[in-house]
Amino acid sequence: MPERTISSMFDKDHERLDALFKSFQTLKRTDFLKAKNAFLEFKAGLQRHVAWEEEVMFPLWEKKSGMTGGGPTIVMRNEHREIGDCLESLARKIQAQNPETDREEEILLDLLDRHNMSEEEVLYPEMDHLISAEERETAFRAMEKIA
Ligand SMILES: [Fe+2]
Ligand SMILES: [Fe+2]
Incomplete structure (x- = not known):
């Protein structure tokens, strides 16, 4: 079995979420209900993805790298807030059946x-470099507890 890395695991989840968002966009003017379901699955999946990063992977990386007071995870956390705000304003319109x-x-x-590009090109590869296989498996088990 090929080794499961942080990069492969998180890159794949980005891809899965991108595909759900694409379905929403493709369907919203022809089948709003289906589009809305795709959006809701995207939203829940993105929120879980962010929780995996902020509650499990980022703290582990901050501990291993010693970068607790600054560095890339602070930037990523701020971007998550921005993405979250955007996601909520989109969700409000979709909840109101507004396709505009x-x-x-x-x-x-x-x-x-x-x-996603900063994570895929820089942060995840650095995590794979710094975090041991054993720590990684522990982290994956902690992620399974986040629904
Ligand atoms: Fe992220
Ligand atoms: Fe991510």
Whole structure:
């Protein structure tokens, strides 16, 4: 079995979330109910992804790297807040059955693309470098407890 790395695990989740968001965008003018369901699955999945990072992976990385007072995880946490605000404003319109969300989608995708790229190209590879296989498995078990 190929080794499960932090990069492969989190990159794959980014991809899964991107696909759900794409379904929402593709369906919203033809089948709003289906589009809304895809959006709700995306939203819950993104919130879980952020919790995995902020509650498990970032604290572990901060401990291992010694970067507790600053550094990339602070930037990532701030970006999560921005992404979260955007997600909520989109959710409010969708809850009100309003499909006129092109502008919000564009802002959210722009934020997410840049954020995910920094994680995929820099942070996750550094985590894989710094965190041992055993610590990684412990972290994955902690993530399973976050629904
Ligand atoms: Fe993130
Ligand atoms: Fe991420």
